Amino acid sequence: MDKINLMQMTRRQHTEVYIKLNFEDYSEVFNVYELASDGSFTIEELQACCDLMGEEYIPMPKDGSDVATIQWVEDEDADTVVEDTEYNDAWRREIAREAGAMYGMQAYHDHMGYDFDSGDSGNCEWCGGNGWTCC
8 A cells, every 4th residue: 555645635535544543442433534624633643643554543632532542444444334324324314304394494404413593483594494405
């Protein structure tokens, strides 16, 4: 495997590089795009992890973080986790759709984790709560 250079990759390419987070009790695999975009880790930390080519990297301690180590993993190692993630995302979207149908657009956005304020009426000012693409 060639050396990975995250600085020269696009965000789309970051979705194809996987990092395993090792906690005390379990491990979970994420792609670099997810970890960098939510602020969990800096690109520099993720690059240092990739430079070790599978060896465990101990990240800088952060308040509220219980990650013990992180390590780069091959695509094959992450396949089952990606399938599980897609399955979970499909269920999350389904539950959000049901919440939206029962309680309105604000409930849908809350379940999806979107920061959306529909105002006092509970409906979007643009679509009136119909859920068009402007929301």
